[in-house]
Amino acid sequence: MNSINLNQPFTLTNGQVIKNRLFKSAMSEQLGDKLHNPTSGLVTLYARWAKGGIGLSMTGNVMVDRTALGEPKNVVLDDKSDLRLFSEWAKAGTQNSSHIWMQLNHPGKQIPKFLCANPVAPSAISLERGLEKGFNTPRALTESEIHEIITKFATSAKLAKQAGFTGVQIHGAHGYLVSQFLSSRHNKRNDKWGGSLENRLRFVLEVYNAIRKEVGAEFPVGIKLNSADFMKGGFTEKESMQVVQALSNNGIDLIEISGGTYESPSMMGAKDKNKPVKESTVKREAYFMDYMEKVRTLVNTPLVVTGGFRSAPAMNEALNTSATDFIGIARTMAVDPDFPNKLMHDSNYGMPLAEPTTGKPALDKMAMVGLVWYEHQMWRIADGKDADPQLSAFSVVLKTLLSAGWYAFKKRRA
Incomplete structure (x- = not known):
């Protein structure tokens, strides 16, 4: 086994050095202003995370098209856009020798009804499993519209580089437009x-190539990709591996693996009662490590696995399988921005997370407590406060309802 630990730097093929193996995966901050520019809260939040020791922070999804928002307070x-505000955000995220990459996204048909009456997608197919109540049936994109969206991705990447972000990531997971294709x-x-x-993979390759043309060979471009959709007739693990190989052959710099969609939200740790989680997965704390081990035999591209990690021993064990080069963490960062520093200073450190609950399962599900509780923690940090691990889930639901009404509990991004 290789002797690798969380403190060890990693050099990407373009020469960019990430100071450690900890990667803050994207979370939806919902901190855009009325014009969909970054607020000062985003600056404060990412400065705090940078000081907490993270090697690489991935922003929450930034939309490439202001007519296609996944959520009301998305940044575009x-x-x-006001590039000055983005530059302040990038400067904050690169403190303490940290890197900050911007995640670029287009939601396709995953736009709530109250935000868009006529969403677009590869085909005019509705979301299912009850989601059709909150999402309109999309219109199939025309050839020219497809090329326009590809150009929008490239433009956003070019502007991110100009603003001082140290890389970009294409969001190709969780059922958004790239995933839909x-x-x-x-x-x-x-x-x-x-x-x-x-x-079907032509769209993501065209997006990647258009971005690469705008930012050059030395600027990192990564992707977040599903290991599978976990849906009958959907994107399979075998297909995912073929896409990984195609992207690797084209020079992608970093691949983050996740899984699922709104219809089958495996990325949220959702459990299928008919497919119990294997004991080995629980022990390793990682949702997708079995997949990663298979991928590593196919490509040498740097890999990130995200989902489930809570302790330094499990993270170091994953690194020493050589199946992943970075450990993706998210919710733990919302509860404790200093989580990376603590992991690196104590090889036995861990932070178990209890599932927030109001004590009423029906209310938890309706109000998406598992999402909004962490969102409120980020808002506290963005406001210059400490996160509150004891924050009442019921108070979170009440505050969200009072501030935004029931529309705030419409189906949201993961």
Whole structure:
């Protein structure tokens, strides 16, 4: 076994050095202003995370098209954005020798009804499993619209580089537009953008190549990709590995693995009662390590596994399998911004997280307590306060209802 630990630096192929193996995975901060520019709260939040010892922070998803928002307070980066505010955000996130990459996204059809009456997608297919009540049936994209969206991704990446972000990540997971193109369940096109996997992965390759053309060979470009959709007729593990190989062959700098969609939210740790979590997975704390071990035999591209990690021993064990190069953490950072420093100073450190609950399962589900509780923790940090691990889930629901009404509990991003 290799002797690797969380403190060890990692050098990407372009020469960029990440000071340790801890990677803050994207979380939806909901801290954009009315014009969808970053607020001062985002600056405060990412400065706090940088000081907490993280090697690489991934922003919450930044939308490439201001007519296609996944949530009301999404940040958007395009030619209408105030680049000065983005520069302040980037400067905050690069303190303490940390890196900050911007996650770029287009939601496709995963836009709540109250935000968009006519969403677009590869094909005019509704979300299912009850989600059709909160999301409108999309319209299939035209050829010219597909090229316009590809250009928007490239423009956003160019502007992110100009603002001082040290890399970008394409959001190709969790059922958003890139993921929709990859999935045969959601992509029923009969042109060059659909049908065979070669055609279905054309969109993500075109997005990547357009970004690369704008930012150059030395600027890191990564992707967040599903290991699978965990849906019948959807994106499979075998297909995912083929996409990983294609992206690796084209020079992608970093691949983060997650899984699931709104319809089957494995990325949230959701459990299928018919498919109990294996004991080995529970012990390793990682949702997708079995997949990562298979991928490592196929590519040498740096990899990140995200989902479930809570302790230094499990993280170091994962690194020493050589199946992953970085450990993705998220919710632990919302509860304790100093979590990275503590992990690196104590090889036995861990922080178990109890599932927040109001004590009423029906209310928890309706109010998405598992999401909004962590969101409120980020808002506390953004406001210059400490996170509160004892924060009442019931008070979070009440505060959210009072401040935003029931629309705040519409289906949200993960």
